Amino acid sequence: MNAHKIVLLGPPGAGKGTQAALLAKELNIAHIATGDILREEVKRATPLGRAAKAYMDCGELVPDNVIINIVKGKLAQLDGFVLDGFPRTLKQAQALEGLKIDVAVNIKLSREELIERLSARRVCQHCGRNYNLRSEPPGRDLICDGCGGHLITRSDDQPEVIARRYDVYQQESAPVVEFYRKKGILIEIEGNRAIEAVFQEMLRSVQIQLAS
Ligand code: AP5
Numbered sequence: 001m002n003a004h005k006i007v008l009l010g011p012p013g014a015g016k017g018t019q020a021a022l023l024a025k026e027l028n029i030a031h032i033a034t035g036d037i038l039r040e041e042v043k044r045a046t047p048l049g050r051a052a053k054a055y056m057d058c059g060e061l062v063p064d065n066v067i068i069n070i071v072k073g074k075l076a077q078l079d080g081f082v083l084d085g086f087p088r089t090l091k092q093a094q095a096l097e098g099l100k101i102d103v104a105v106n107i108k109l110s111r112e113e114l115i116e117r118l119s120a121r122r123v124c125q126h127c128g129r130n131y132n133l134r135s136e137p138p139g140r141d142l143i144c145d146g147c148g149g150h151l152i153t154r155s156d157d158q159p160e161v162i163a164r165r166y167d168v169y170q171q172e173s174a175p176v177v178e179f180y181r182k183k184g185i186l187i188e189i190e191g192n193r194a195i196e197a198v199f200q201e202m203l204r205s206v207q208i209q210l211a212s
Pocket of ligand 1: 085
């Protein structure tokens with residue numbers, strides 16, 4: 001495992017999860033996705049999951065102290081990682097200060113494009129794999145290619161919740177982009193291209209930053 005520490009930023013639907021998985025594999029580092037961690041808790045109906053669901057289903061952020069504790073616990077066991085969906089507030093960014101993040105990647109996407117993308121997303125109810133009816137459709141209608149599970153719409157991919165998630169991103173998370181810009185470790189990537197094209201540009205820029 002490598003020791004690179006990378007955070008992926010961007011509005012809902014920008015492609016953070018898709019690109020984080022590719023980057024983690026390429027650089028041989030762990031992929032930590034706070035949305036996936038919370039959805040797993042929701043699925044298992046743990047006390048945390050039940051509390052988080054109320055926030056997630058209406059597009060609000062889970063409180064900082066809750067998510068910071070979860071992430072700190074995960075990162076304590078790792079040398080290198082790509083963080084997807086964290087930090088999302090300045091308080092969360094400050095909580096990472098002791099770790100010396102190497103690169104922050106901001107994937108950019110317009111509001112119109114992300115609404116279209118998220119409205120077309122389907123996820124496997126069983127294994128959680130992501131599909132997109134426009135760009136990444138399954139081989140068989142609403143059936144997971146990997147495990148045969150049923151594909152469903154994520155509960156926070158309803159139009160009014162997508163709109164709220166975008167507003168919350170603008171208010172709470174856009175300042176995090178400026179936080180990393182001021183540190184001189186921010187890379188900005190245009191997300192409105194094919195997945196592989198976004199990945200190749202991101203990888204090139206990340207490698208340059210890691211070598212500097
Ligand atoms: P989370 O799961 O992190 O949701 P999000 O940030 O809104 O991001 P998404 O998963 O919707 O999108 P993405 O950018 O990862 O894009 P993806 O690759 O999936 O968080 C959910 C909720 O949990 C939050 O709202 C909050 O309540 C809570 N939470 C999580 N972290 C938190 C934190 N730190 N603090 C507090 N609360 C927190 O792609 C989207 C779709 O587009 C897919 O269908 C994909 O196939 C497709 N796609 C991807 N790339 C492309 C491309 N280049 N071209 C065409 N289609 C593409």
